[in-house]
Amino acid sequence: MDLAKLDYPSPLGIIEISGTDEHVQSVLFTERKDILHKKQADTPAVLMECYKQLDEYFQGDRLEFTVPYKLEGTAFQERVWKSLTSVSYGKTATYKDIALLAGNEKAVRAVGSTNGRNPICLLVPCHRIIGANGKMVGYAYGVWRKEWLLAHEKEISNKRISTY
Numbered sequence: 257m258d259l260a261k262l263d264y265p266s267p268l269g270i271i272e273i274s275g276t277d278e279h280v281q282s283v284l285f286t287e288r289k290d291i292l293h294k295k296q297a298d299t300p301a302v303l304m305e306c307y308k309q310l311d312e313y314f315q316g317d318r319l320e321f322t323v324p325y326k327l328e329g330t331a332f333q334e335r336v337w338k339s340l341t342s343v344s345y346g347k348t349a350t351y352k353d354i355a356l357l358a359g360n361e362k363a364v365r366a367v368g369s370t371n372g373r374n375p376i377c378l379l380v381p382c383h384r385i386i387g388a389n390g391k392m393v394g395y396a397y398g399v400w401r402k403e404w405l406l407a408h409e410k411e412i413s414n415k416r417i418s419t420y
Contacts, residue, residue: 262299270290279326283375295307316408341381
């Protein structure tokens with residue numbers, strides 16, 4: 257079955273969403289300047305919902321994603337990706353933290369590699385993983401995007417705390 261695609265124009269560039277009628281299969285930053293995949297009459301509702309949730313995230317109105325997605329990889333990759341979802345909005349964790357959660361504390365480098373292969377960015381928050389020294393290390397879509405995303409989440413978190 258061919259995957260349906262839909263482009264979301266984020267503040268960090270075009271994000272291509274792809275999936276089926278049942279679930280999202282990828283959410284990836286592109287380096288394209290133009291939107292190629294526009295909303296169509298037959299665009300699956302799940303892709304439309306993902307688009308809406310991404311918009312809410314960038315507007316600061318959404319802290320977690322609820323759209324159904326499907327990750328496919330090795331058992332280790334799937335454990336790592338699942339572990340990434342435990343890192344809350346506005347928080348960070350280290351590669352070692354994720355290795356521990358995935359069941360192999362010595363697999364820090366493998367976690368880094370798997371993190372870089374995450375096909376569903378933002379929904380599975382690989383941008384929240386930092387080096388043991390607190391530095392921004394690696395991000396498949398550019399460290400500048402990682403820094404922007406973490407600053408965005410911190411700003412929204414701080415606004416929410418100050419309103420309570």
